[in-house]
Amino acid sequence: MRPYRPDDRDGVAHVCLLTARAGGDATGVYSDDSLMPDVYALPYVDRAPEFAWVVVTGSPERVVGYVIGVPDTAEFIDWWGSEYLPVFDARHPEAAPPTEANPAYSEASLIADGRNPERMRIPELADYPAHLHIDLLPEAQRRGLGRRLVDTLRAALAEAGVSALHLGYAAENENAGAFYARLGFHPLPSSTETAPRVGIATA
Numbered sequence: 001m002r003p004y005r006p007d008d009r010d011g012v013a014h015v016c017l018l019t020a021r022a023g024g025d026a027t028g029v030y031s032d033d034s035l036m037p038d039v040y041a042l043p044y045v046d047r048a049p050e051f052a053w054v055v056v057t058g059s060p061e062r063v064v065g066y067v068i069g070v071p072d073t074a075e076f077i078d079w080w081g082s083e084y085l086p087v088f089d090a091r092h093p094e095a096a097p098p099t100e101a102n103p104a105y106s107e108a109s110l111i112a113d114g115r116n117p118e119r120m121r122i123p124e125l126a127d128y129p130a131h132l133h134i135d136l137l138p139e140a141q142r143r144g145l146g147r148r149l150v151d152t153l154r155a156a157l158a159e160a161g162v163s164a165l166h167l168g169y170a171a172e173n174e175n176a177g178a179f180y181a182r183l184g185f186h187p188l189p190s191s192t193e194t195a196p197r198v199g200i201a202t203a
Contacts, residue, residue: 001053001054001055001056001148002053002056003050003052003054004049004066005054006049008045008063009045011056011062011063012041012042012045012054012063012068013034013037013042014037014063015041015064015065015066015135015136015137016037016040016041017033017037018137019135019136019137020036020040021103022170022172022173023173023176026103029103030096030110031096031107032096034091035092035107035110035111035114036110038088038091038092038114039088039110039113039114041066041068041133043076043080043084044068044069044070044133045068046084047070047076047079047084048068048071051068051069051070051071051153051156052066052068052069053066053152053153054066055136055140055145055149057139057140064137064139064140065134065135065136065140065145065146065149066134066135066149067132067133067149067152067153068132068133069130069131069132069133069153069157069165070130070131071130071157071160071162072129072130072162073120073122073125073129073131074121076117076120077117077118077121080117081117081118085115085117088114088115089115092111092114094111095107095108095111105170122166122197123189124166124188124189124197124199127163127164127199128164128165128166128188128199129162129163129165130162130164130165130166130202131167131168132153132165133167134146134149134150134167136149146179147183153165154200154202154203155202155203157202158202158203163201163202164199165199165200165202166188166197166198166199166200167180167185167197167198168195168196168198169198171193171194171195177196180198183200185198185199185200186198186199186200
């Protein structure tokens with residue numbers, strides 16, 4: 001595990017894609033494999049690379065996991081709307097027609113989320129200003145790396161004066177829910193069965 005470097009960007013995008021279907025591989029699910037990373041990974045390392053860590057293996061190194069976050073979600077929302085959104089729109093002007101294997105999280109919904117940073121402005125934002133995403137490939141799971149990644153980010157946020165953080169996850173990803181519970185995350189008032197949200201203090 002080490003801090004993120006700019007040359008890890010493609011590796012982070014790849015891990016995001018391979019874990020984007022409730023923890024499973026989303027390759028080929030959408031018309032463009034870059035769509036999911038363009039919503040849920042790359043904006044984070046572009047805006048706040050100092051709050052990103054990766055797990056690597058092999059020589060040359062290969063990214064097999066990461067934690068990424070932003071310390072101020074409200075500021076991130078504003079940046080997304082003013083600077084990132086034009087880039088996203090240019091890359092993904094419209095959704096492809098649904099396919100026979102159309103997922104529950106449709107391409108149209110995914111693009112709509114990319115165009116709507118306000119979706120991140122949750123009711124608890126004043127008390128839980130930071131948020132994160134974490135993903136590990138199966139080969140990096142069950143080795144304590146997830147906990148180390150989250151703890152490292154929490155410590156960095158605490159050092160930066162951020163008191164608490166939150167995250168959301170796919171309701172069907174039961175392993176993720178159990179993982180966050182083991183780390184001490186607790187459900188937030190806005191959490192629902194279909195859209196679970198959890199939070200934790202940074203220190």
